[in-house]
Amino acid sequence: MRPIYIAGDNIITSLGFTTSANMEALMAGRIGIHITSDPHLFPSSLPLSLVDSGILEEQFMAVLKHYQKKTDSSSFTRLEKFLIISIHDAIKELPYKFQDQKTLFVLSTTKGNIDLLEERNRALFPHRRIYLWELARIITDFYGFSNPPLIISNACVSGIIALMTAFRYLSSGMYDQAIVTGGDILSEFVIAGFQSFQSLSPTPCRPYDALRDGLSLGEGAGTMVLTSKMEKSSPIGIKITGAATSNDANHISGPSRTGEELGFAMLNAMKEANLSPADIGFVNAHGTATPFNDEMESKAIALAGLLDTPVNSFKGYWGHTLGAAGMIESVASVQSLRDQMLIRSAGFESLGVPEPIHVIANNEKREITSFLKSASGFGGCNAAIIFEKG
Amino acid sequence: MEELIEKLKREVIEQLNLEDISPEDIEADSPLFGEGLGLDSIDALELIVLLEKKYGLKIEDPKDGKKIFHSIRTMAEYITEHQKA
Amino acid sequence: MNNIISSYSLIRPGHVRVNEGIEYHDENFITFAEFIKPFFKRLDLGYPKFYKMDPLSKLGFIASELVFRHVKLDLYDKKRVGVVLANANSSLDTDLVHQESISNRSQYFPSPSVFVYTLPNIMIGEICIRHRLNGENAFLIAEKFESKQLFDYVNELFQNNRVDVCLTGWVDLVKDKFEALLMFVEPSGMEISKEKSGKVLPFSEETMDELYKIM
Numbered sequence: 001m002r003p004i005y006i007a008g009d010n011i012i013t014s015l016g017f018t019t020s021a022n023m024e025a026l027m028a029g030r031i032g033i034h035i036t037s038d039p040h041l042f043p044s045s046l047p048l049s050l051v052d053s054g055i056l057e058e059q060f061m062a063v064l065k066h067y068q069k070k071t072d073s074s075s076f077t078r079l080e081k082f083l084i085i086s087i088h089d090a091i092k093e094l095p096y097k098f099q100d101q102k103t104l105f106v107l108s109t110t111k112g113n114i115d116l117l118e119e120r121n122r123a124l125f126p127h128r129r130i131y132l133w134e135l136a137r138i139i140t141d142f143y144g145f146s147n148p149p150l151i152i153s154n155a156c157v158s159g160i161i162a163l164m165t166a167f168r169y170l171s172s173g174m175y176d177q178a179i180v181t182g183g184d185i186l187s188e189f190v191i192a193g194f195q196s197f198q199s200l201s202p203t204p205c206r207p208y209d210a211l212r213d214g215l216s217l218g219e220g221a222g223t224m225v226l227t228s229k230m231e232k233s234s235p236i237g238i239k240i241t242g243a244a245t246s247n248d249a250n251h252i253s254g255p256s257r258t259g260e261e262l263g264f265a266m267l268n269a270m271k272e273a274n275l276s277p278a279d280i281g282f283v284n285a286h287g288t289a290t291p292f293n294d295e296m297e298s299k300a301i302a303l304a305g306l307l308d309t310p311v312n313s314f315k316g317y318w319g320h321t322l323g324a325a326g327m328i329e330s331v332a333s334v335q336s337l338r339d340q341m342l343i344r345s346a347g348f349e350s351l352g353v354p355e356p357i358h359v360i361a362n363n364e365k366r367e368i369t370s371f372l373k374s375a376s377g378f379g380g381c382n383a384a385i386i387f388e389k390g
Numbered sequence: 391m392e393e394l395i396e397k398l399k400r401e402v403i404e405q406l407n408l409e410d411i412s413p414e415d416i417e418a419d420s421p422l423f424g425e426g427l428g429l430d431s432i433d434a435l436e437l438i439v440l441l442e443k444k445y446g447l448k449i450e451d452p453k454d455g456k457k458i459f460h461s462i463r464t465m466a467e468y469i470t471e472h473q474k475a
Numbered sequence: 476m477n478n479i480i481s482s483y484s485l486i487r488p489g490h491v492r493v494n495e496g497i498e499y500h501d502e503n504f505i506t507f508a509e510f511i512k513p514f515f516k517r518l519d520l521g522y523p524k525f526y527k528m529d530p531l532s533k534l535g536f537i538a539s540e541l542v543f544r545h546v547k548l549d550l551y552d553k554k555r556v557g558v559v560l561a562n563a564n565s566s567l568d569t570d571l572v573h574q575e576s577i578s579n580r581s582q583y584f585p586s587p588s589v590f591v592y593t594l595p596n597i598m599i600g601e602i603c604i605r606h607r608l609n610g611e612n613a614f615l616i617a618e619k620f621e622s623k624q625l626f627d628y629v630n631e632l633f634q635n636n637r638v639d640v641c642l643t644g645w646v647d648l649v650k651d652k653f654e655a656l657l658m659f660v661e662p663s664g665m666e667i668s669k670e671k672s673g674k675v676l677p678f679s680e681e682t683m684d685e686l687y688k689i690m
Contacts, residue, residue, distance in 0.1 A: 117574040133618040151616035154596040192577045193590035249603040379600035409526035435587040
């Protein structure tokens with residue numbers, strides 16, 4: 001497989017509207033999950049990672065102005081604002097166009113504009129905005145992309161599948177560049193659902209920790225601009241070299257008992273990248289901090305031969321951002337690789353999973369040449385993708 | 391108690407979408423999980439919803455669920471005990 | 476690489492087709508629920524998990540059972556069987572049910588067995604669980620059936636040696652509007668499981684468009 005390079009990126013979360021703002025927060029150990037009271041979101045208060053609405057509006061107005069758009073900010077939904085700002089920030093420094101036939105736009109989202117199903121929001125937008133293809137069309141039209149958007153909606157592995165698909169399509173020459181964006185908003189729909197699963201922690205989540213007791217929900221967006229031309233990539237030339245998915249075929253919401261399916265997705269990704277476990281600098285795993293997910297992941301990591309490899313989860317900083325997670329966490333991991341820095345797995349104190357995985361307890365400078373990003377989701381899906389330096 | 395047990399059987403069948411099962415098929419003392427009805431983790435969560443919806447009883451710690459939902463009878467006993475309060 | 480569609484199923488209101496044969500035809504309007512339950516019972520699969528599925532998953536599940544009836548699935552390495560599905564409405568049908576259950580704060584009882592189906596890829600999970608399929612899987616969204624979208628994705632899986640065979644297609648449902656076209660794709664010459672019932676269908680955008688138009 002021909003390696004595919006990263007040319008630009010962005011992260012939007014409670015911790016900031018740019019990749020650098022977010023990375024600064026991570027390095028300083030600041031977490032973006034706070035106890036929130038909003039009756040529109042949930043009857044009682046809950047730890048949530050919310051994007052600042054005031055700054056969101058400011059940033060969006062600036063983007064509208066930049067592109068000389070006549071449409072009012074109120075014609076765009078919250079999620080659309082996330083996605084549009086994220087793409088803008090990722091492409092604004094790049095000296096090339098994205099409106100040609102060889103550019104693919106890939107969108108990853110689990111629920112799209114799901115807040116429009118609420119009684120109070122229904123009159124604000126045309127009914128068709130609830131469809132993911134209409135959401136994608138709004139973004140496509142805003143930027144004038146030429147090709148029909150590729151939309152991935154595959155639970156929490158959507159982001160990785162979006163990157164993987166762009167990687168495969170660019171590698172084969174079907175396209176030369178891709179703008180891959182993922183996003184999801186916090187909504188009463190999603191919060192109520194996870195609450196019915198009794199899977200929300202009353203405090204900010206603690207991936208892999210012995211005292212972990214559930215996940216924290218978050219929202220945001222992440223973008224990567226990919227290119228098959230190395231000369232177009234950012235200074236250090238970080239590239240995608242392998243990826244794979246698998247299915248547990250065990251239960252629609254509970255993870256595999258053995259972790260072998262996630263394990264072989266990891267192995268397949270490494271095989272495609274021609275790397276052995278010893279070559280992997282760190283694993284940025286899913287780490288939602290539910291008892292069962294983290295346990296399963298530790299088994300998968302062991303089966304994939306990665307027990308000696310530093311592991312972290314970013315969910316202690318941003319919460320679980322669903323369709324944005326794969327994107328946001330991959331961008332942050334790329335920065336880690338670029339800066340040769342292993343970042344602490346927030347919320348971790350002592351190991352609470354059956355396999356002795358090596359969780360990153362403190363930020364550490366280290367020579368690393370690659371990382372593996374993994375995720376798992378409802379429906380038994382698993383995904384793994386490899387990024388390399390140089 | 392027997393009346394409550396019969397009522398619970400019907401409610402469990404409805405809440406858990408146990409289409410081809412009738413109340414006569416469920417023994418009051420048979421374990422609900424494991425063998426018998428072969429209920430899974432989502433069913434366990436649904437039973438928590440059932441208790442809240444139909445009987446106004448909130449289970450604070452889902453780990454208590456194992457004891458409470460062992461059988462229809464243990465469910466009935468829990469309801470009878472807590473509804474007095 | 477020449478791939479073929481060795482088995483397919485088509486389901487629309489009042490009509491079910493499997494390969495060259497009509498499995499079911501009824502001009503009268505009946506709801507999806509009135510159709511799918513007796514149809515499932517007729518198939519006599521002995522799979523009570525079916526009753527817990529939401530309508531979309533029931534549709535995808537039945538469509539896949541009809542396809543697999545003509546495929547000896549156990550002859551394949553389950554880790555190399557792909558499942559790639561797409562639709563336009565995502566899980567909207569069940570989304571509406573979940574939203575309804577939380578719309579009244581005084582009757583706030585979200586149900587985990589409803590919420591879990593508010594993701595379109597759960598349908599893939601149900602098919603994989605039934606047949607223990609562990610391979611590549613993905614769910615795509617498009618405004619309408621796009622043979623190119625499915626073809627490109629599945630073709631890449633074969634070109635990159637990610638799968639040996641693949642179940643792919645379009646499964647969509649909202650209330651009583653539904654349609655499903657599922658196809659089993661394998662390399663030609665590999666038809667170790669196909670009972671030859673007619674012409675060989677090449678796996679291509681044109682063939683998929685033709686199949687989709689049948690009704």
